[in-house]
Amino acid sequence: MRWFLTVLGVIFGIVVFLFLDYTLPSKQTVRITNTYNRLTDIGANAFFYASPDTGTVQNAQGQRDVRFIDTVRPNGKPYVYRNEDTGWIWPPYFKYDSSNLHAQATDLRSTSASPQWVSVTSYGWRIAWLSVYPNAVSIRPVAGPEAAPFNWAAQIILLILGALLFLLWRMWNQFRERTIDPAVRSADQAWDRLDARADAARDRARGRMRRWWDGLRGR
């Protein structure tokens, strides 16, 4: 039983970590090389795209015209973002300016000969074999490839989540101290009273039996 709970706890921890890793904003310094729209097949990987009711046009074959931003990282490896509205529910970025973001990204394109480095804020993962792309949220020019702006948004969200968790923990403690423990105590006392009465009754009965038995044996 013990090992089962341990395994369950570890799996839960990993799921929470992956969830936060996917949803929280992350920043990366890159160089934009190209921006374009592409008719994209959305199948089993639909989970990693915007939900269909957020204004993205989808045709009868289940294809969507998705905006993409091609970039190159400082180490020379490519990285591709998608640029989609998030809609109103999840993840709660409330992004509906992907056209503006695309205009900005196109404006900041550069060549390797005269690079213009930008810091892209995004959420999500790049999984090449599933055609999964992180969604770019904002783009800001930075001085050079070494620039690493502090990720304020993610830190603040983590702090707020931690505070909420702490609050729930305190609430549970207070509830246990003021409601559950007194109830258990009074139930215990009631049980003890019942028990004591039963004991007394048994003692009395035993005394009677003993007397009867002794009387029978002529003592």
Added chain:
Amino acid sequence: MIAFLRLIGLVLVVELIFYALIWVYIRSLRREELEKEWDRRHPERAGPGPERAAFVRRSMLGFSKTLRARLVGLVLVLPVVAIVVIIVIVNYN
């Protein structure tokens, strides 16, 4: 439009859950504090009893009123402000 209404409904539900939880929690803290206060003031009549219960009840009346105003600001208004701030930062920056 439907999605926006769904957002409003969802935020409202979550807010009301937290409102109820924090309402019960803060009142419980306050009641505990008042019971301790009574025991401190009247060491000879300390412990649970009708007098202490009446004292706690009387003191809680005014507290509930101010708590409601503060909680509405904290739980119902603050998250909406936060959402508006996120919208502005993401879309108009």
